[in-house]
Amino acid sequence: MSDKTTIRKPVDEVPPPAVATVDPRLLVREEGFKGYLTEFKRKLKGGELGSLPVIVALIIIWTIFQVKDDLFLSSANMVNISFFMAGTGMLSIGLVFVLLLGEIDLSVASVSGLAASVFATLTVNHGLNDWLAVVLTILTGVAIGAFHGFFFAKIGVPAFVVTLAGFLGWTGLMQWLLRGTGSLTIEDKGLLHMLGQRSFFMDQSIAGGYILATLGVALLLIGSLIDQARRRKARVPFRPTSEILLRTVALAVVSYVAAYVLNKSAGIPNALVFFLAALVICDFVLRRTTYGRKIFAVGGSIEAARRAGINVALIRITVFAISGGFAALGGLFLAGQTYTATLQAGTGNLLMLAIAAAVIGGTSLFGGRGNVWSALLGMLVIQSIQTGLDLLNMDQSIQYMITGAVLLAAVVVDSVSRRTQRSSGRA
């Protein structure tokens, strides 16, 4: 491959014109912190909001709830939030993949409910090995997703309708599996124990959180420095060391404070560790592999992707399969919260919360723009609202209305920033 893509030099041996490394028309950031500030202002004006709205929203939400109830920012409540956001967050990760294609998967919640009952039926009724049952459950989700993807990609039914049919159908299948009993109690062992509320990273050892934080910070720092060195050698623009340090310090502050706060009571829930691991893996897949690049390409322009030799149907089917797989995984997380598979699993506002998390976090509904970290940021917002309202003993009716309003606000921000981006030539 490499020798096919080598670029032939021009025939005449005239040295290439001394092209400046950076075009003069490009706005170059000024040196130092003043430069950061001016670039930040320019990005805001251009509608490149990034994660800013969600971070502002999070600060506002935390301030309001802390004022209303001073237990909100306590360590125990933070452990609560970090534990409960993992399940819905897994659904959200799968949705980010689908949203990047510019499509939607309305079946994730009912697939997650079905997954819980499949797992319970396999282990409780058939006495299957725990881990084998986990694998089979996830495969069920993958197969269901691929099934949706097939109807969408090969038959041409809009994804919205296929997954809406799935939403109803898989809920029915779940009810059929649980017919008679109505619920199945899952034993607190194996993977389901690790996903439960009594399972913490390194058995609540104080070191656990700090080891994770150090790992994350070290990975970012080493990764950035290696990248910088390679870019410097290849004579392409690279991040200045000051910026790398700034980013590393920012991540270090956030992760060490999080570790400290969580350590003050119980420690890092294992469910959160799994969630973070899934985020890191998916981020790598989306940004650093050809498969991820193809997903973005299909989300950007189907025709361009097809002309570039990308198998669009295959990408669509696999993305829906990924979404189904994460839905099933999320279903296991949610089942681990109560150790039961019930008829209520995957009902209520779970679907809306999962979609809202992805969109609030900054993944566009219009396809081609976003990243998996929006599942984390969005879930922080959603779970904070949920936990905060629970803490204030708000009725579920109020919770529904507030979550609905937050979702609408997120979509408005997405649409408006898209319009601003287009008017400043960045759509």
Add this chain to the structure above:
Amino acid sequence: MSATPVLALRGVSKRFGAVQALTDVDLEVHAGEVVALVGDNGAGKSTLVKTIAGVHPVDDGVIEWEGRPVHVNRPQDAQGLGIATVYQDLALCDNLDVVGNLYLGRELLRFGSLDEVAMEQRSRDLLNTLSIRIPSVRIPIASLSGGQRQVVAIARALIGDPKVVILDEPTAALGVEQTAQVLDLVERLRERRLGVILISHNMADVTAVADTVHVLRLGRNNGVFPVKGTTNEQIIAAITGATDNAVTRRLARNAEAAK
């Protein structure tokens, strides 16, 4: 100019149902030659290009590649030979940056993951040798002007190191300055000894960069003109079929009668 054409079509015909789109068409492209393909709407330009690009296999006739007859039945066949096509709708991904678009579908890998550094470096080298000026190779295509998108699309065709590049109406939607940029680029392709097939409606563009003009009319060859020593009127007459009028017919009849 080399004696053997890189690409030659001999007596190519193509039929769609009741429509004879191409009849007995010949075309030759040499390395380092810009061939303009002109003709009215429906003259068969697009069909001809699509037969070369492998979208429509030919019914009759031979396609020769460097003197050898070849079969071009699929787009992959054409790409494998070294024929790159830039269609009128550029088909770039707005959300990906220039590097991402240039290497879309043939990304460079390093330890199984994308080698962004190598791709960026080679993109810059390629754009520099073509003297393409864009603000940065790391901005999304959406931020580029129409002309810049066109040159990126052409540069993208060159990543696979082709020998013949087909440009379908590359200047159709461009302003004066941007058209000039694209025409400069076409000349640079010629300097790199590539064969270029340029489809255009704009006579000024054609006479500015082309070496040879092939005229198609109603799916048939209607004249091959070297650009030097041919007037625009002659070419336009061939396009519109003005050569086929009462005066010429009477001349032909008289000539026959004189025999």
